[in-house]
Amino acid sequence: MDESGFRYDPRRCALVVIDMQNDFCSPEGALAGCGFDVSAAVAMTPRLAELIDRARRRDVPVVWVRTEHDETTDTPQWLGRVGTGPGTARTGLTCRPGTPGADFYGVRPEPGEPVIVKHRFSAFVGTDLDGVLRSRGIESLLFTGVATEICVESSLRSGLFHEYWVSLVEDCAASYSPAAHAASVAVVAQNFGTVVTADDLASMWVARPITASTP
Template sequence: MDSIPFRYDPTRCALVVIDMQNDFCSPQGSLAQRGFDVGAAVAMAPRLERLIGLARAADVRVVFVRTLHDATTDTPQWLGRIGDEPDAVRTGITCRTGTPGADFYGIEVDDDDVVITKNRFSGFVGTNLDLTLRSLGVDSLLFTGVATEVCVESTLRHALFHEYWVTLVEDCAATYSRAAHEASVSVVAQNFGTVITAEKLESFWSALSST
């Protein structure tokens, strides 16, 4: 493994896939129906699917983090988080438990993959993500998915605070505004971790099969 930087060493890293779900990514999902531009997520999905396949071939652990919301997790503070009054509760619209909108979009989960369910932006809040990663011997996380500046960046920041090495795979993450995506990439690179492309990871992991 000497030729592979330690952050991307399959013996210590995991590929983390955040919120690749219909409501966030599909043109038929709830966000698209409310006017969000999901074009970047749609275009990114095949690239991410390929990277997931490469990760599995290189024995990199793949961890899917999905969002679910229902009456057991919908607090007034959560639903009213962008309101001006404490009772300005809005109806949850994304990834409702048991609905097609919560299903995965553009990717397939294998039996050997890990699936973590979260109810907030960060995958570490109220979940066993940290325990799972520690148990697997993982200390470096490669982040992908949607939305770059919301759930991806929130989980990435939280991972650093839990003492993981963190990396953003910039062309396997997407959001609804190019400016927001680029700002998040810049913030990560300046303050939290490294930024890499899927092509660069492929060059590292593909070399394993030829050694």
């Protein structure tokens, strides 16, 4: 069996959407206000929306991950992780609960789709994501969202360490730096999982029969 038979089987895989939120993606969001270039996230969003629609039509579970930060999750170490002071827009004032910046950008969950709230880069740290996935029989994770080299890659690495097959959908992930995105894609391909495109997945979901067992 080739790897598409188990990595991308709709009965085994889930599409994981990381941090598609206004503060991270919108030109009016907090990171754009700090000078981060969100143009890649803006350009990627319609392609991700199309992939999400395809996943739903193929009954591939869509799992949403969003970030929230507040005084109960902030620590001096976390707020100061990039050498800036506590309370700056770069580190401390993104995705505060109940603010427009924490809301979804361009895509959003449908009723019944799980939404995981995280407070650190990895979607597995301090969350019930692993239990949500295992309760649905998920064995393989297809990662999308922002930022490629930060929360997407951190979550993908954690997924492998939790014994999932992991893949990066490279044209449905975005960074604030083309070089950082390219470097992350290369690191994933060399060390952690496979790299695919949205069109690759669409073709495999149409062409491949649903398989019955993991090799």
